[in-house]
Amino acid sequence: MYDTRLRDKAGLSYSPITVDIYNLSSACRTCSEWQTVIRRHHRQPEATVNWDNCYPTNWRTDHWELAKAYMPRGQGKLKGADQCDASALLNLINYCDCFRSVDPKVVREVIRYRNELMHSCELRVKDEWMTHFQNALTRLMRQFSNVQQMAEVGKQIEEMLSVDLSICVSGLDFSDSAVMDGLECDSVSQLEPSPDLISQWEAELLQERLQELLHAADHDTQDTEQLKSLSSFLQANRDLGERFSAELQAIDSLQAKE
Template sequence: MVYEELERRLNDGGYMNWVKAGQCLSLLRDGLLPFTTQHARAFHGDLLNHNTQLKKPCQTSACKPEGNKVIRFRNELMHSCKLHVGDDWMRHFSTSLTKLLQQLGGVPQIATAGKHIKEMLSVDLSIYVSGLDRMDSAALDGLESDSVLHWEISPVLIGQWEVQLLQESLQESLHAADDDAKPKDPEQLKRLGGFLQANRDLGLRFSAELQAINSLHASE
């Protein structure tokens, strides 16, 4: 089987939770983007129309951004040293996410994202990678047939979700945000490097990042 290593990783429930939560946040981001962009532009346009002074460049340091106060669940997920989140964390995450989606349920893009997020939270990704069909996975999980994923899911797609999440985590660990001025987390980098080396497929995929991590450790 081509995806033996991916299947092995997803058989770890905590790692599968990590991948699922990351994909849920990606779906939420895609659903929120049109809504937030439209309202932010309208809000800023209204501010400029009522206060022309805002159109002038700021000449003091008071306008320098202080950095994102980024969302707690998202931070905990991306900075998880073990790339692993437990079932209790997932339950709290699911509850918070559901409340947010309910508040914004009138927005079409968010309503669509909410359906996919609900399905993602209930699905067992390891079953899809192992080759069982969707009806088998529903029976094993005790799910009703109408709660099974509505989009086509495959090991290739799951692998893409994993790679995207790892890529984002690596970028954040290797490059401190310009407006945050926080030092790189050596423990996070060490664990990420060890994880990539322990998984040959990911080590090959992220060879450049792994080399950068090893170089940083060598310079310490």
């Protein structure tokens, strides 16, 4: 645990910290020592440290309270890595020099791509962008090749990024991933689908799901709870209730048999 490394290297006190967690400006001597060491291990010591993320009284016993000092604000209630989003973990790796084995340039590259996607008002990216993003993620995974679990994580990321997200529209002779006039199209179709067309796709997907559940229920292999939930949803929306009246009758028949 890197909290032990920080504590032992700095010769920090094991005595309890007595500090108002909302007013670190009046920190006790022990807490001030911890603050100094946290800044010392920050790759950008002059950068803003989000002390509000931390519970200083736990610094000497909980390594996660130290880690949150290197994360963006708003992480105060998090108790472990499994509760963090990608931004929090990437910032921790980028700013804390305890991750000396990781090239910060590789981490910052992934952060840049992540920010470009999250700050895009339409969440659209080009195929070329996706290729660069995948390469950046691969380079980041290699930085953790000594971690056994990363091999499986790398496979999961590759599988996710290799999924074909093309949308083929009936009546059109190309999809968003097609090649036109020698130019590769963006990952989002160049033809903007109308709201009516989107509604049609949603209805078709819903109908397909209903049919799957009804078929499974007929063979006693599917819990009917999902059908009950869908039935309530359809009945609460008049237009959908009318469109899927046959499916609703089938669900009612199944419930009557129970």
